[in-house]
Structure formats: C-alpha cells, structure tokens
Amino acid sequence: MISYHQITLKVNGETEVVNVPANMTLLVMLREEMGLTGVKNGCAAGECGACTVLMNGEPVNSCMVLAAECDGAEVITVEGLSHNGQLIKLQEMLIAKGGVQCGFCTPGMLISAFALLKRNPDPSENEIREALVGNLCRCTGYVRIIDAVKASVEK
Amino acid sequence: MLYRRQARRYNTYKRKKTMLNPHPGLPEFTYVKLASLDEACGFLVEHAGEARLISGGTDLLVRMRDKAFKPAYVVDIKGLEGTDVLAFDPSSGLKIGAAVPMNRVVAHPDVQKHYPLLAQAAKSVASYQLRNRATIVGNICNASPAGDTLGACLLLGGRLNIYGKDGERFEDLVTFFKGPGKTSLQPGEIVTSINFPLPEKGATGTYLKLGRNKLSDLAIVGVTVYGFPDKMTESGFRIKVALASVAATPLMPPVVETVLSENEITEDTIQEAANASMDACFPIDDVRGSARYRKEMVRNLTRNAITEVWGQLQSRTENGLEANR
Ligand SMILES: Cc1cc2nc3c(=O)[nH]c(=O)nc-3n(C[C@H](O)[C@H](O)[C@H](O)COP(=O)(O)OP(=O)(O)OC[C@H]3O[C@@H](n4cnc5c(N)ncnc54)[C@H](O)[C@@H]3O)c2cc1C
Ligand code: FES
Ligand code: FES
Numbered sequence: 001m002i003s004y005h006q007i008t009l010k011v012n013g014e015t016e017v018v019n020v021p022a023n024m025t026l027l028v029m030l031r032e033e034m035g036l037t038g039v040k041n042g043c044a045a046g047e048c049g050a051c052t053v054l055m056n057g058e059p060v061n062s063c064m065v066l067a068a069e070c071d072g073a074e075v076i077t078v079e080g081l082s083h084n085g086q087l088i089k090l091q092e093m094l095i096a097k098g099g100v101q102c103g104f105c106t107p108g109m110l111i112s113a114f115a116l117l118k119r120n121p122d123p124s125e126n127e128i129r130e131a132l133v134g135n136l137c138r139c140t141g142y143v144r145i146i147d148a149v150k151a152s153v154e155k
Numbered sequence: 156m157l158y159r160r161q162a163r164r165y166n167t168y169k170r171k172k173t174m175l176n177p178h179p180g181l182p183e184f185t186y187v188k189l190a191s192l193d194e195a196c197g198f199l200v201e202h203a204g205e206a207r208l209i210s211g212g213t214d215l216l217v218r219m220r221d222k223a224f225k226p227a228y229v230v231d232i233k234g235l236e237g238t239d240v241l242a243f244d245p246s247s248g249l250k251i252g253a254a255v256p257m258n259r260v261v262a263h264p265d266v267q268k269h270y271p272l273l274a275q276a277a278k279s280v281a282s283y284q285l286r287n288r289a290t291i292v293g294n295i296c297n298a299s300p301a302g303d304t305l306g307a308c309l310l311l312g313g314r315l316n317i318y319g320k321d322g323e324r325f326e327d328l329v330t331f332f333k334g335p336g337k338t339s340l341q342p343g344e345i346v347t348s349i350n351f352p353l354p355e356k357g358a359t360g361t362y363l364k365l366g367r368n369k370l371s372d373l374a375i376v377g378v379t380v381y382g383f384p385d386k387m388t389e390s391g392f393r394i395k396v397a398l399a400s401v402a403a404t405p406l407m408p409p410v411v412e413t414v415l416s417e418n419e420i421t422e423d424t425i426q427e428a429a430n431a432s433m434d435a436c437f438p439i440d441d442v443r444g445s446a447r448y449r450k451e452m453v454r455n456l457t458r459n460a461i462t463e464v465w466g467q468l469q470s471r472t473e474n475g476l477e478a479n480r
Binding site: 001002003005021022023025028044045046049052055058059060061064065066068069112115130131133134135 | 180181182183184185186187188209211212213216217220227229231233258281282283284285287288
C-alpha cells in the first residue's frame with residue numbers, strides 16, 4: 001500500500017505545500033509537480049549528477065532523495081541561481097568559455113560548482129575536479145567547464 | 156480481428172516502453188517516520204520481513220528500483236534520538252551517529268586530526284553529492300564486501316551501538332559481517348551509532364582503492380593498512396591490513412600482521428606480507444574484474460600500501476613525533 005504525505009518546503013525561496021506519494025523522488029516532484037525542468041533526469045541512479053539540487057545548502061542527487069523526506073527542507077534548483085533574469089558570474093563564464101554544448105549536464109554542473117564556491121571561494125584545480133566528480137558531461141570534455149569555474153573566481 | 160491487432164500493437168508498445176526505460180521508478184511502499192527508537196523498533200518487530208530502514212537511501216533506493224528489495228514499509232532512521240551525533244571526546248574517542256552523512260564526517264576537524272584514515276576512506280566513496288546522503292553506518296549495514304569505509308572502521312576498532320526490543324547492546328564490528336548483505340542484526344534491531352576508541356599513539360594508515368575509473372566507483376579491490384609503533388613486537392611495529400571486494404565479507408588476514416611484527420620490516424618482509432595477503436583472499440569473477448586479476452592487485456596494492464605506511468611510521472619515529480602525540 002502506498003502512503004501520501006503532505007510536506008511543506010521552500011523551493012527557490014517560495015514556500016510550497018504539496019501532497020506526495022511515498023515513492024515519488026525529489027527529482028520527479030520538482031520536474032513534474034513544480035515544472036522545474038532545469039532539474040534533469042539522466043540516470044535516476046545517483047551516477048550522473050544531472051539531477052543535482054541544493055538541499056539545505058548542500059548539493060544532493062535529487063533522484064536519490066524521497067520527496068517525503070523533504071518536509072521542512074530548503075531546496076534550490078538551477079532556476080533559483082539567477083535573480084531577475086540576471087545570470088550569476090559562474091553562469092556567464094560557463095557560456096563565455098564554451099562549457100555548454102547540449103546543455104543536459106549544465107544545471108547539475110552549475111549547482112555543484114556553486115556549492116563548491118560557497119564552501120571554498122578560492123578552489124584549486126584539483127578541488128574543482130573533485131567537486132565535479134559526480135557530474136558527467138558527454139560533450140565538452142570537462143576542460144572548458146573547469147576553466148569556467150576558475151574564471152568565475154578571478155577578480 | 157481489429158481488436159487483436161490493437162492488442163498486439165499495445166503489447167509491442169508496452170515492451171518497447173520497458174526497454175526504453177532501463178531505470179524504472181520506485182515501486183509502491185509506505186514511508187514511515189516515527190518519533191522514537193522504541194516506536195521504530197516496535198514497528199520493525201511487528202512488520203518483520205516487510206519493513207526496511209532507510210538512512211541515506213543510496214543503497215536502499217537502488218535495490219528497490221532493481222526490485223531486489225520489495226519492502227512494504229520504509230522506516231526512516233533520520234531524526235531518531237542519537238542518530239545525528241558526531242562527537243569526539245579526547246578521553247573516550249569518536250561517536251558517529253547512524254544518520255550522519257559522510258561529508259560531515261570528512262569535514263570534522265577531530266576526524267581529520269585523529270582519524271585521517273577514516274576521512275580518506277569516506278572520501279573515496281562515490282561523489283560529493285552522494286556523500287551528502289550516504290552514511291558510514293549505512294555502508295556498514297549494507298554489508299557489501301566492496302564497502303569502502305569497512306576496512307578503516309574495522310582496523311580502527313569500530314564498535315556498533317545497537318538498539319533492539321531488549322534495549323541497547325554493543326557489538327564489535329569484527330563479528331558483525333556474515334556474508335554479502337548479511338549481518339548479525341536481529342529482527343527489529345537498529346544500529347544507532349558507530350564508536351571508535353582513541354587511535355593508537357603514533358598511528359597512521361592509508362586506503363588504496365582500485366576502481367574501474369579513477370574516482371567514484373565501487374572497488375574492484377580495496378586495501379586498507381593501519382600501523383603503529385608497538386614495543387611488544389619483534390619489529391617494533393604493528394601493521395594490520397583489511398581487504399575489500401575479495402571475499403564474501405571484508406577480510407583481515409592475521410598472517411600479514413604476524414609477518415610484519417615477528418620480522419624486521421624490510422622490502423623483503425613487505426613483499427612476503429603482500430604475498431600472504433594475496434594467498435589469504437578468495438575473490439570471485441564479476442563484471443568489475445576476474446578473480447585472478449583481483450588476486451594480483453591485492454598483492455600489489457598491499458605492498459604499496461604497507462610501503463607507504465611504513466615510510467610514514469619511520470619518518471615519525473625519527474622526528475620523535477611518536478613521543479609527543
Ligand atoms: C552512484 C553510487 C555510487 C556509489 N559508490 C560507492 C562507493 O564508491 N563505495 C561504497 O562503499 N559505496 C558506494 N555506493 C553505495 C552507498 O552509497 C554506500 O554503501 C552508503 O554508505 C550507504 O549508506 P546509506 O546511508 O545511503 O544507506 P541506506 O541505503 O540508507 O541503507 C543501506 C542498508 O542498510 C540498512 N540500514 C541503514 N541504516 C541502518 C541502521 N541504522 N540500522 C540497521 N540497518 C540500517 C538499510 O535497510 C539498507 O539495507 C554507491 C551508491 C551509488 C548509488
Ligand atoms: S539522474 Fe540523478 S544522478 Fe543521474
Ligand atoms: S554539455 Fe552535453 S552533457 Fe555536458
């Protein structure tokens with residue numbers, strides 16, 4: 001028998017109250033209940049990182065989190081990074097350095113890199129690589145993405 | 156006629172649909188969050204065989220998607236008393252609650268200072284995102300012989316705090332693993348934390364992991380080595396090894412420890428210990444590597460890991476660090 005849960009959470013700053021079935025993941029809730037399709041479903045198995053969102057300030061694979069576990073949580077998706085249509089520097093640099101090709105990995109990449117810069121404002125190349133291990137990209141070969149993260153912290 | 160054709164078409168469609176969806180959604184279940192260990196334990200006893208605990212869910216949800224597990228109830232341990240604790244006490248050691256994600260353990264200054272081996276092993280698990288959910292106790296309860304933190308937890312003297320219907324009990328990790336996915340846990344029992352004594356004076360260690368790619372994969376072979384000065388031994392040191400992915404449970408071949416404490420430690424004795432370590436394991440062939448390959452890798456990684464630890468032990472003894480730790 002499946003259970004339903006009424007949860008209250010903050011998504012990109014807005015308080016939402018939703019009724020979710022027990023087997024719904026945070027990924028499916030964000031995409032299908034809230035229309036936040038920036039969150040991508042790549043593997044649904046914790047491997048690819050396309051579904052990465054911030055949960056209480058830390059990046060998680062939203063395909064590996066149950067929506068029911070998110071009562072009281074604060075979630076930020078790629079849609080919540082920019083403000084009033086103004087991209088953050090990390091996003092601008094990712095475009096400028098050619099770190100976006102098909103774009104499927106980009107939202108997860110941005111969230112992981114954003115979280116890295118929050119906990120470590122001046123990361124070394126190795127630290128950038130380590131932080132992005134869980135984000136696969138089949139197009140760019142990673143170098144441009146790493147360059148973009150580096151460029152976004154340069155003064 | 157028409158009906159039959161439509162049915163056929165529908166069947167093809169259904170087949171294609173399952174083919175196109177290699178990662179199906181989660182099956183139906185009831186998610187249960189209870190207020191106390193007592194209630195959770197009571198619930199597990201009442202629903203023995205149909206309830207499973209969830210901590211980070213990074214193993215459980217994968218198994219449920221694969222239909223390997225079909226629990227009717229998924230009981231959350233997060234929020235139960237004591238499972239959120241991460242504390243170091245200079246007189247008694249370290250306590251890691253069952254719901255503490257690995258990243259919190261890795262980032263803790265006392266873990267970095269006193270148990271760097273544990274931080275190193277935890278950091279080798281998957282990716283940063285996954286480690287925000289995955290827990291050390293989950294890694295242990297999952298009881299995969301490939302679990303990356305198991306070797307460090309065993310060698311550092313880990314002891315589990317277990318809550319059951321008769322109250323609390325403790326169990327040394329050495330006796331906990333019974334086979335792949337099998338532990339000594341009884342129905343209704345919940346691991347609430349893992350505890351470590353203070354590390355030995357002057358101790359050091361390392362974890363060498365061979366995965367299919369450089370980072371974020373399950374170990375084909377994993378070798379943990381932990382060593383410390385010990386005046387009671389012939390060599391003046393005690394060096395222990397734990398092996399991952401080479402038997403049904405994590406392996407701690409005592410013969411390696413014996414070779415390295417009863418003889419002066421030289422390149423030759425290290426090689427002898429590495430050979431003994433290879434002979435002690437009985438790996439299987441699987442998608443990640445053949446048994447023969449695994450055996451050779453155990454020998455090489457054991458040699459490299461012991462050499463690294465031995466180097467650190469020597470330089471510490473020379474610098475007198477051992478005395479003022
Ligand atoms: C993409 C991916 C990559 C991975 N890479 C690695 C890797 O490199 N190395 C590695 O070792 N592992 C890896 N794993 C496996 C997994 O992440 C780890 O084993 C993790 O430590 C499990 O912790 P958890 O809290 O998520 O466990 P859960 O999935 O919540 O639980 C695991 C099992 O233990 C039981 N359980 C949980 N908590 C308790 C408790 N308190 N008392 C009793 N039983 C309990 C559950 O019922 C379940 O059967 C990977 C998984 C994924 C999805
Ligand atoms: S969709 Fe979540 S990690 Fe791939
Ligand atoms: S840009 Fe296509 S996957 Fe990264």
